[in-house]
Amino acid sequence: MSVRARGTLGRFLLTLLVALLALGMPLAPANADPTVGPAQDEPLPVTVNLTKITPTFADSSTPVHVEAELTNTGDETITELWIRLQRDQWISTRAQLQIVDDQQPPYAWAMSAPTSLSAPLDPGDSMSVTLTVSRDELVMYDAGAYPILLNVYGTVDGWENHVGQAAFTMPHADQRPDTPLGVSWVLPLIDQPRRVSGTDVFTDDTLATEISSGGRLENILDAAEEYGEQAKISLVVDPALIDALDAMSDGYQVRTDTGNIDGAGAEAAASFLTRLTDVADTSAIIATPYSDVDAVALVRAGMPEVLSDARTYGADIITDVLDTDPITNIAWPADGIMTDDTWQTLVADGVDTALLSGASYGQEDYLESPLGITESASTVLPNGRAIVADPGLSRLLTAAPQYAGGPVPAAQRITAELAMISLQMPTEARNVVLAPPRDWAPSEQLLDDLFTTTTNADWLTPMSLQQVSEGPPVDRGPLQYPATLSEQELPGxxxxxxxxxxxxxxxxxxxxxxxxxxxxxxxxxxxxxxxxxxxxxxxxxxxxxxxxxxxxxxxxxxxxxxHIVTPSDGTYTLTSSDAPLVFTIENNLPWDVHYRIGIDESRSVGLTAEDVGVQTIPGGTRATVQLPTSVERSGAFTVVAQIRTPDGDPLGNDVQINVSSSAYGTAALWVTGIAFTALLALIARRWWRRHLFWAEERRKRADAQAHQLREDAGDHGQHEYRSDDAIVPPDFAGYDVPPRDEHR
Missing domain, CATH: 1.20.1270 (Substrate Binding Domain Of Dnak; Chain:A; Domain 2)
Structure with missing residues (x-):
């Protein structure tokens, strides 16, 4: 009988035996998922944290070795503890692995012998356990992956119960793949905005925690320091984070309900920047736009210039602070998806490579061909390339920090996924990209285990994103933009x-x-x-x-x-019609400012002002400027002074001032002159009319006198008369003229 035949028969008999034993032995409840998902409503009283699993990739020569820490989180002492390993059916595809992740299997295909633990476990206490099981006990012979459960049993209040469990996945093959699988790591150093722009005030001090020992950003930087060059890690860095850390390093304030307080992360921020500057010498630094702006939403809203500006400013900040030129020709849009318009906008801005998710091509589970084979990451785009992160690996990376059983089984699960990809076509050169979410919060243990495997395993080989991009591209068709993800965009x-x-x-x-x-x-x-x-x-x-x-x-x-400084008493006094208004301009900015000053004629009466052109005031100074005016009235009136940019746009607030004038303006003088002239004309008219009146009176009197004289002359027979009514005195010679007084 062949070895394979003996193995098949052995598996059948052992499976039958296990099924019979299972009838009388307590097993893990079928609806309890030990790997992912929410906590159970009635959690088991023993928490199992797997601290070591070897090997990471089993073969015929090495038994499965597990170390764990058991903690009694219940209220009762647990006695007569014992443990064992149980495995479920052999898995040969990535899809089957995902099914195990989504719903816990019965783990009833094979079981190891029970191992008793001598000591009881009191509430709150912990104990370390070790278990080593041969592959024959677990009946692992075929190449693929095996879901395994560490099951814990004990007696609580006189009854034996299933009290704890933790699952992991063990890849297995007697022969390693001939061609190593290329692995390219992308690690995000990205945080949400927390700084009040342009100030040293932060909305909270969360960033100080994230960059301190054990913080998520600190752990990622630690991994980049230790493994960056060997693993060919690409760091995707948000310049806003660098800008915030730079501000923190000089001391900063944090808002609280009772006022601002000193932040606690100044020293950590300075250290983080120094270390990241050193890492930039050995690892690729890819710059996101400043604040990692939502590229798709901005382009859709018709603001591509904001995206372009954010990219330019962001790159400049990284250059200034980290003293390195970041990679700007690679873009990583949010959620790894983008529209065609967004891509064309990025291309116009110098981008030739996009880091995308499988969702961009309708592959939300795996990057697989119709034959079920995981394909390499490089893809052709118009005017460039796409590098597509494997969605299955991204899903596992996202879940890893919360993985039941701790970071060791989480890393082991990702290792099993990589092994399954490699075993699909062990002689074909392929690659995958591991890109966790932007807010990834891995533990130090998780990162150590992942990078130890991906840098040391002989069936894996590190690759840079550049190397992945240069590989043979896969035709995945046109870009897709899932409606479910488009709903996540910023509100238009x-x-x-x-x-x-x-x-x-x-x-x-x-x-x-x-x-x-x-x-x-x-x-x-x-x-x-x-x-x-x-x-x-x-x-x-x-x-x-x-x-x-x-x-x-x-x-x-x-x-x-x-701004214009308001007069201390709020009033300007003008003593002549062309007296200037003298303003004090204050510039509290550190830069020279060019401005215009004038009067808002629509809200001002009593005077007009000349345009004095563009003025310049040095930063941090005060200056006076004279505004020539033409006073149009005397007395008190109000004008509104304005300071504007050279193009006429507002700077400081408009200032309303009171003006007291003791002088007539040009218009007032004209009005006065015209009035005086009119008065003279009236006086002249009245004089002339009076002149004509008295002239007429004199004529009438003369006529009366002449008439009287004629009458008198008629009596004496002597008179003269001229047709022009002039009175010609008669010749009174020979007449006796009475004296004047008597004549009257």
Whole structure:
């Protein structure tokens, strides 16, 4: 009988025996999942933490060795403890492995002999256990993977019960694959925005925890330091994180309900940046856009320039702080998905490679061919390449930090997945990309186990993303954008509100020298990037709105730093019609500011002002400027003074001032002159009319006198008369003229 035939018969007999024994022995409940999913409603009283599993890839020569720590988390002492290994049926495909993950099998195909534990386990106490089982006991002969359960039994209150369990998966093959499977690691150093843009104030101190011992970002950096060069790790770094750490390193404040307090992470931040700078010498640093903005949402909202700016500013920050030029031709959109328009926008911005998930090609479980073979990651895109992270491995990496049984079985499960991929076609050169989620929180143990395996196993070989990209591409068809993931995008109606602050940022540019513009407007731009962060995907939009409010506040703060100083008594006094208004301008910014000053004529009366052109005030100074005016009235009146950018856009707030004038303006003089002239004309008219009146009176009197004279002359027979009514005195010679007094 052949070895395989004997093995088959042995498996059958052993399976039959196990089934018979199972009738009288307690097994793991069929509905309890020891690997993934929520906690059971009635958890078992013993928590099992697997601390060592060897080998990671079994063969005919090595028994399965398990070490674990048992902790009594119940209320009763457990006595007569014993343990054993149980395995389920042999697995030959990745799909079967996923079924085991989703629903716990009975683990009844093979069982090892029970191993008694002598000591009882009191509530709250722990004990370490060791168990070594041959592959013959577990009946592991075929190449593939075997789900195994460490089962714990004990007596509680006089009754023997199943009290604890932990599962793991053991890959097995007597012969290793001929061609190593290429493995490329992508580790994210990304956090959600926590800094109030442009300040040293943070909304919380979570980042200090994440970069301190045991924190998620600290653990990732530790792994990059220890394994980065050997494992060819690519670090995807959010420049906003680097910017925040740089601010923290100089000391910072944290908001609390009772006011700001000193942050606790200044020293850790400085150390983190120093270490990351060293890591950049040996590992690839790929820059996300600043705040890891939601590229798809921004492009869909018609704001590709925001995405481009975030990429440019982000790369500059990494260069400045880490003293290294990051890789900018590789883009990793949120959730690993993007639209065709987003890709074309990125291409126009210099990107030629996209790191995507399988969902971009309708493969949400595995990157498999129609024949069920996992294919390499490289894919052709128009004007570039896509590197597709294996979705099955990404799913396992996501679940690993919460894996039941601890980080050791979690790493072992990922190892089993890699082994299954390799065993599919052991002679074919292929590769996979492992890309955990952006907020991944692995333990140090998990990372150590994963990188120890992927860097030392002879059936695996590390590859860089560049090497993966350069490999033979797989045709996966056009990009797909799942509707379920599109619903996670930032709300378009809120993104539309970005238009106003973006316009103001553009308008304010003319107030600064070109070399100062970016720095002066940075807090506003950073706030907009924070508001558009992909960290807010799937939320209710409140974080986006809050970020938008921060951007508007930053704009208002910037404008207020350059303003007209209101007079101490609030009044200007002008003593002549062309007396200038003298204003004091204050610039609290550290940069020179170019501005115009003038009067809002629509809200001002009594005077007009000349345009004095563009003025410049140095940073951190006060200056006076004279505004020539033309006074149009005397007395007290109100005018509104304005300070504007050279392009006419508002800077500081408008200032309403009171003006007291004791002089007539040009218009007033004209009015007075015209009135005086009219008065003279009236006087002249009255004089002339009076002149005509008295002339007429004199004529009438003369006529009366002449008439009287004629009458008198008629009596004496002597008179003269001229037709022009002139009175010609008669010749009174020979007449006796009475004296004048008598004549009257």
């Amino acid at each position: 109606n809120i993104l539309e509100s970005f238009a106003a602050p973006l316009q103001q940022v553009a308008e304010l540019g003319s107030a600064f020298d070109p070399e100062d513009t970016d720095e002066a407007l940075w807090p506003t731009r950073a706030a907009l990037f924070d508001a558009a962060s992909s960290a807010w995907r799937g939320g209710d939009g409140s974080a986006v709105s809050n970020g938008l409010d921060t951007a508007n506040d930053a704009l208002a703060t910037l404008r207020a730093q350059i």
